[in-house]
Amino acid sequence: MARMATTRRVMISTAAAWLFGFLIFFPILWMGLASFKTELEAFAIPPSFLFFHWTTENYATVQERSDYLHHAMNSIIIAGGSTLIALLIAIPAAWSMAFSPTKRTKDILLWMLSTKMMPPVGVLVPIYLIYKSFGLLDSRIGLVFILCLGNLPIVIWMLFTYFKEIPRDILEAARMDGATIGRELVYVLTPMAIPGLASTLLLNLILAWNEAFWTLNLSTSSAAPLTTFIASYSSPEGLFWAKLSAASTLAIAPILVLGWFSQKQLVRGLTFGAVK
Amino acid sequence: MATRQTQLLARSLLTPAVGLLFIWMIVPLALTIYFSTLHYSLLDPGSESFVGLENFRYFLTDPAFLASLQNTLVLVGSVLALTILLGIPLALLMDQPVIGRNFVRLMVIAPFFVMPTVSALVWKNLLMHPVSGLFAWLASLFGLTPIDWFNDVPLLAVILIVTWQWLPFATLILLTALQSLDEEQKEAAEMDGASAVSTFIYITLPHLARPITVVILIETIFLLTVFAEIFVTTGGGPGLQTTNIAFLIYSQALIQFDVGSASAGGLVAVVIANIVAFFLVRIVGRNLEA
Numbered sequence: 001m002a003r004m005a006t007t008r009r010v011m012i013s014t015a016a017a018w019l020f021g022f023l024i025f026f027p028i029l030w031m032g033l034a035s036f037k038t039e040l041e042a043f044a045i046p047p048s049f050l051f052f053h054w055t056t057e058n059y060a061t062v063q064e065r066s067d068y069l070h071h072a073m074n075s076i077i078i079a080g081g082s083t084l085i086a087l088l089i090a091i092p093a094a095w096s097m098a099f100s101p102t103k104r105t106k107d108i109l110l111w112m113l114s115t116k117m118m119p120p121v122g123v124l125v126p127i128y129l130i131y132k133s134f135g136l137l138d139s140r141i142g143l144v145f146i147l148c149l150g151n152l153p154i155v156i157w158m159l160f161t162y163f164k165e166i167p168r169d170i171l172e173a174a175r176m177d178g179a180t181i182g183r184e185l186v187y188v189l190t191p192m193a194i195p196g197l198a199s200t201l202l203l204n205l206i207l208a209w210n211e212a213f214w215t216l217n218l219s220t221s222s223a224a225p226l227t228t229f230i231a232s233y234s235s236p237e238g239l240f241w242a243k244l245s246a247a248s249t250l251a252i253a254p255i256l257v258l259g260w261f262s263q264k265q266l267v268r269g270l271t272f273g274a275v276k
Numbered sequence: 277m278a279t280r281q282t283q284l285l286a287r288s289l290l291t292p293a294v295g296l297l298f299i300w301m302i303v304p305l306a307l308t309i310y311f312s313t314l315h316y317s318l319l320d321p322g323s324e325s326f327v328g329l330e331n332f333r334y335f336l337t338d339p340a341f342l343a344s345l346q347n348t349l350v351l352v353g354s355v356l357a358l359t360i361l362l363g364i365p366l367a368l369l370m371d372q373p374v375i376g377r378n379f380v381r382l383m384v385i386a387p388f389f390v391m392p393t394v395s396a397l398v399w400k401n402l403l404m405h406p407v408s409g410l411f412a413w414l415a416s417l418f419g420l421t422p423i424d425w426f427n428d429v430p431l432l433a434v435i436l437i438v439t440w441q442w443l444p445f446a447t448l449i450l451l452t453a454l455q456s457l458d459e460e461q462k463e464a465a466e467m468d469g470a471s472a473v474s475t476f477i478y479i480t481l482p483h484l485a486r487p488i489t490v491v492i493l494i495e496t497i498f499l500l501t502v503f504a505e506i507f508v509t510t511g512g513g514p515g516l517q518t519t520n521i522a523f524l525i526y527s528q529a530l531i532q533f534d535v536g537s538a539s540a541g542g543l544v545a546v547v548i549a550n551i552v553a554f555f556l557v558r559i560v561g562r563n564l565e566a
Contacts, residue, residue: 006373013372017380020366024443025383028390030410031398043408045416093293100286108294110561115301117553119501121522122546125529125539126307149300156293181285210391212504217530227504230393234400234508241401248394259389260382267452270445271490 028252035059035245042241058246066229068247075225075251077140078215079208082147083155083201089148090155091197095189097156098163099171109160116153120213131218140223143215147208155204158269162196163189199265202258209255226251305546311539318533331540340516340524341541348520351435352499356492358439363446363491364484368476370447371454388444392504399437400426400509430510430518437505442498446491453487454480486559493556500549521545 033049034042041052062068097105127146128137136142166189174188212227219228230251233244259266315327335341366384374380387395403410404425412422425433457480465475503522506512512519512527519527525545529538 010373010375013369014375017369017372017374018376020369021380021383024440025386027395027398027403027440028386030402031394034402042402045408045413047410047413089293089296092289096286096289100282102283102286106561108290110557112293112297113560114553114557115297117497117549117556118301118305119522119542119545119549121501121503121525122542122549123304123308124526125311125535125542126304128529129307129535130304149296152293152297181282206389210389212392213501216393216504216507217526227391227393230391230397231504231508233397234393244397244401248398252390252394255391256386256389259385263381263385263448266385266388267449271449271494
């Protein structure tokens with residue numbers, strides 16, 4: 001009797017979970033389907049769900065007409081560059097706070113967190129004017145720089161919480177054996193820190209890839225990453241749903257894959273360790 | 277163990293990060309404060325003059341400010357309420373024994389990884405278009421009049437899009453918290469004859485209080501600065517109906533080129549965000565034994 005009830009419960013919760021999961025995912029699926037339709041079919045009422053004339057011409061057109069690859073390359077350089085530079089600055093800082101904490105470490109960490117709370121729009125005017133006078137508007141280097149600073153607090157925080165989990169006994173043992181700090185860093189700490197480094201890298205790539213305040217305001221064409229490029233489809237005279245869908249599918253596919261790998265770290269990274 | 281030398285080293289490793297963040301925080305903020313006291317229009321260069329608090333008076337008494345403050349509060353409040361009220365049952369459901377749970381998890385989390393410009397344009401066109409959108413077709417199937425989302429209820433349309441983006445975040449955090457809930461405690465309550473409802477109210481809900489607080493605070497910080505979704509769908513309109521504070525400041529700065537007034541507005545936004553940040557930093561700090 002009890003077993004029957006359990007099986008039924010599993011069936012019901014499975015059906016409900018799949019239904020709601022599907023509904024939440026549906027807009028992405030619908031966009032993916034539209035990217036393989038012709039413009040006429042994408043617009044058609046009643047819509048066709050699967051039995052339409054499948055075509056990949058939208059993908060070719062998006063590349064030909066608007067040089068999709070150029071914007072994808074901008075996204076890769078801006079997201080990748082800002083994440084790598086942030087890591088280079090954050091690793092020593094997080095290492096220092098995790099392994100040689102002082103009385104002020106907690107205050108420094110909380111202060112770093114508070115810089116992340118500053119609304120970007122509060123400093124839009126000075127940043128825009130500074131960029132304008134230094135010729136950094138619509139430049140990749142300018143976006144790399146600003147996204148790096150914007151994500152630096154999160155990078156330091158994530159690394160700090162991962163480094164904290166490395167048992168200190170191991171370091172002490174290495175020091176007793178006469179390891180220098182350099183050797184300690186390379187042979188002891190780095191191998192143990194790699195999982196934490198990898199998930200920090202992943203989460204911040206995603207955040208930088210999707211960042212859409214600074215990229216929209218500081219880039220127009222030559223440095224425009226995919227966020228800005230997709231935004232150009234919003235003009236009413238350029239309403240091509242199938243092409244918009246193709247460009248969008250390409251823009252989110254890589255990040256969706258990365259995101260699915262990093263979902264466990266997402267909670268940790270975005271709550272600053274407040275929820276585990 | 278920490279010798280003087282390692283302490284020195286530790287400090288020098290920390291300095292670049294602290295220095296950069298300090299500059300990043302202080303320089304633009306100081307400039308914003310400085311600009312906010314000037315009459316400064318990019319359309320009229322060379323006419324800068326000190327006007328004291330005139331920009332603040334102008335910004336705060338502008339009817340657009342009150343409208344956008346109201347829109348900001350409605351947007352933040354509605355999205356918070358929706359993501360939490362939908363997120364709790366969704367997290368509870370996913371915490372049940374579900375066949376293929378990992379796959380369901382992937383589907384639920386996916387919207388969070390979609391860049392804001394894509395979410396907004398896909399919803400606006402493929403789903404919410406009053407003639408050719410999927411919602412219009414669904415409405416017509418049931419004999420209803422399709423809603424012209426971005427003309428009749430523009431703010432609601434933006435709220436729905438932003439809710440779709442943030443529901444995965446709330447659900448994932450609540451689910452993580454649920455999974456750390458002690459099963460034995462729940463089983464003991466069930467043994468004592470507690471109903472599912474009272475188990476939920478007296479055991480699960482108190483356990484969720486903290487993660488819910490964290491969701492509220494973190495979402496608020498991001499929702500206060502929603503920008504791209506408005507930028508690509510409504511451009512703040514029709515009228516001021518979807519202009520929030522972030523968009524108002526943007527339009528004063530980069531459309532009207534009024535640097536002084538936009539700076540004053542920027543400081544108002546900083547103050548609002550700081551009120552929220554104050555509580556979040558306290559909660560995180562309590563959790564941190566550094």
